[in-house]
Amino acid sequence: MANKRILIVEDDFDNTTLVRLLLEREGFDVFTADNGEKGLAVTKSEQPDLIVLDLDMPVMDGWRMIEEIKDDKGTRDIPIVVVTAHLLHDERFKAFDAGCEGYVSKPFQVRELVAEVKRCL
Numbered sequence: 001m002a003n004k005r006i007l008i009v010e011d012d013f014d015n016t017t018l019v020r021l022l023l024e025r026e027g028f029d030v031f032t033a034d035n036g037e038k039g040l041a042v043t044k045s046e047q048p049d050l051i052v053l054d055l056d057m058p059v060m061d062g063w064r065m066i067e068e069i070k071d072d073k074g075t076r077d078i079p080i081v082v083v084t085a086h087l088l089h090d091e092r093f094k095a096f097d098a099g100c101e102g103y104v105s106k107p108f109q110v111r112e113l114v115a116e117v118k119r120c121l
Helices: 013-025 036-046 062-070 089-097 110-120
Strands: 005-009 029-033 050-053 080-084 102-105
Touching (some): 005 013, 005 036, 013 110, 036 050, 036 062, 102 110
Parallel strands (some): 005 029, 005 050, 080 102
16 A cells, blocks of 8 residues: 555645544555645646545535546546545435545544545555
């Protein structure tokens, strides 16, 4: 898994810092964006191996970013793991139907997030 590149798209600084530290400790190269619009631009320019994505963000939300990524031939195969506080059961199904490969609810267990990222790579 070392040298895999992961983009975290999350507007909460503390959440970003926590996820970044967890993934870097596992040997991943990590970069970040604080909203969907920036996340989409970074996705297109950097072609990460996986995206960890929050759904509720300013400028462009995670749902819109998923749609844009999955509609683009150059980015549609990048796995997306949604990490969100959305706890509705149908939200998980909606994320998978939109093309996401993983889903983790906040607050999450450290092992759960890392395992989901590794499973989706």
